[in-house]
Amino acid sequence: MMEEKLHKEPKKKVKDQAPIIEIKDLHKTFGHDNTILKGVNLILNKDENLVVLGRSGSGKSVTIKCIVGLIEPDKGEIKVFDENVLNISKSELNAIRVRIGFLFQSGALYDSMSVRENLAFTLSKHKRDLTEDEIEKEVMEALENVGLAEAVDKMPSELSGGMRKRIGLARTLILKPEIILYDEPTTGLDTITSREISELILDIKNKQKTSSIIITHDMACAKMTADRIIVLKDGVIHAEGTYEELEKDEDEWVRSFFQ
Template identity: 75%
Template sequence: MEQETITILPQAKIEEKGPVIEITGLVKSFGENNHVLKGVNLSVNKGEDLVILGRSGSGKSITIKCIVGLVLPDEGEIKVFGENVLNLPTSKLNEVRIRIGFLFQNSALYDSMTVKQNLAFTLQRHASHLTATEVENEINAVLESVGLAEAIDKMPSELSGGMRKRIALARTLILKPEIILYDEPTTGLDTITSKEISELILDIKKNNNTTSIIITHDMACARLTADRIMILKDGVIHAEGSYLELEKSEDEWVRSFFI
């Protein structure tokens, strides 16, 4: 199970102008022969849902993991809220991280904890100033927002794949992030549940005014959630546009995603 490795501190929200994420010349290799990212450039505007598509192993997930420091790039610049996060001291980096939520592909719930304990643990680590009553209220509210108030005392093993994903989303939302990075939010789910998760992503944007990057290979999710789509190929952004624009692209390789 992938564990949280980020320590973060409370930070007041600040209104931003222009892009809230800017990536320039991002390069990442694993060993001498596995050159995954070869100069990725992208930006995400406040309130936008950007979908990144690409074949397996194209570096989609690596790109967003670089944003929060789960993976360190070899070269490039990553600005979040105008700050180059690669050059920030730990204390300043943590102030940026508190404003970012990350939904892991496998949900990364703690299997030995109930749903309530999973959510409480997150608040205890990152919002220790809250009273017990405030923690209880936050947990109840966020479970209501993902439609799973009745699951509060269940163990992760008792939840379906879709329910686990919703609880993972609740854990992300409980810290009220301004940016959410979704790593394959519908992977492994059936068509109906995938649509429900995609619709929940839209609800989160509407209700919380979040900015998001959504990594997916699920074209139904991309069609429903994307304000804009970028497609990675050979370590760089190969194409960019709306779903309808890319679906009608003259580039045969780009159109192959939409068949």
């Protein structure tokens, strides 16, 4: 693969519409010499599922954590909803964060709270003017969207791994985000449950018109959910295309993900 392809500018699929996320020349080093990102460029278009592939340590999770301010990059530009999130106030960043859902690998539920309390806490924290009845309605709607209304009174310890992922997703959906960042949504799940989560990701996109970045090692998930795929290698975007295009890529390293 030619060298210039390693540092190519992000491709814009929608000519007359600004990307919902645009990252330019993103760099991040941890410590003195652990350089993870070396100039990442990517865009996320509206109503698109973008899958990010790469070996462990390639910077996939670091990239999406930079988007929401969980990690501060050393250099670069990140535009979300056409706002440079690296140059805005904390209150402005928080206003943007409410519009972004982040599904962590673990689901990140509060173990001391029931499912209802987990979702209600998230909602009341960001929408303080809601009544108890309104909160209850939103909680049940979010659980119905992930097919787990019957789990409303369960504790996280009573849930399977797949159920925890679904509840974590319900907690993300309750704020009705425009963007969802999925960090390894099917990790640790069996094949059938992984497929159910992948189908849920597609269903959410179609019903709620979300735009998503999906970090995954699960090629079945990538094939099912991706409108477009980018591959990270050595801190930059190494390849980009549809699942079918990358599966037939001339680069042996890229094809290795699909074997």
